Amino acid sequence: MLKEYQLLLATANKNKSENKKFLEKLKKQRPKNLDQTVNLLNNQAFEEIDCLQCANCCKTTGPLLLNKDIDRLAKEVKLRPAIFAEKYLKIDEDQDYVFQQMPCVFLGSDHYCSVYNARPNACREYPHTQQKDQLQKLKITYENSLICPAVAKVVEALKVEYR
Numbered sequence: 001m002l003k004e005y006q007l008l009l010a011t012a013n014k015n016k017s018e019n020k021k022f023l024e025k026l027k028k029q030r031p032k033n034l035d036q037t038v039n040l041l042n043n044q045a046f047e048e049i050d051c052l053q054c055a056n057c058c059k060t061t062g063p064l065l066l067n068k069d070i071d072r073l074a075k076e077v078k079l080r081p082a083i084f085a086e087k088y089l090k091i092d093e094d095q096d097y098v099f100q101q102m103p104c105v106f107l108g109s110d111h112y113c114s115v116y117n118a119r120p121n122a123c124r125e126y127p128h129t130q131q132k133d134q135l136q137k138l139k140i141t142y143e144n145s146l147i148c149p150a151v152a153k154v155v156e157a158l159k160v161e162y163r
């Protein structure tokens with residue numbers, strides 16, 4: 001990961017408790033334009049941050065896989081879904097399917113995903129700051145600010161916007 005991305009994560013880690021309190025307060029305040037603001041800050045962050053120079057989500061945080069994800073991925077790698085699950089997946093403490101190991105086995109050394117077109121929906125949706133209903137996602141945004149440098153940037157910018 002680029003040094004500047006590491007610095008963003010180090011700052012998010014240093015400001016952990018401040019950021020947590022800020023996002024909890026923001027949730028109570030329910031700002032009307034929150035989706036619009038977070039989506040804009042997300043776009044600005046990803047204009048500067050290149051996932052191919054990072055891949056931290058694929059290295060550290062596995063997605064949850066639904067049956068349709070498993071069927072699609074199994075087809076992509078030409079395995080039967082049951083065999084795919086046996087080879088690559090395990091069931092976590094919430095009884096959800098997740099990858100057996102991290103970094104993800106489909107992540108290349110060049111940070112490309114070898115199953116990109118068939119990747120799980122959770123991978124497509126990460127880090128969620130591009131979606132609607134941000135009020136309900138502030139907790140996950142806090143957690144992702146410790147993993148994703150783009151989200152760390154979004155949270156710092158949110159503090160400026162709403163303080």
Ligand code: SF4
Nearest residue numbers: 051054055056057148
């Ligand atoms: S989504 Fe975030 S953590 Fe994942 S590769 Fe992109 S910048 Fe890194």
Ligand code: SF4
Nearest residue numbers: 058104106107113123
């Ligand atoms: S399936 Fe692809 S996008 Fe999802 S964690 Fe693995 S490498 Fe990353």
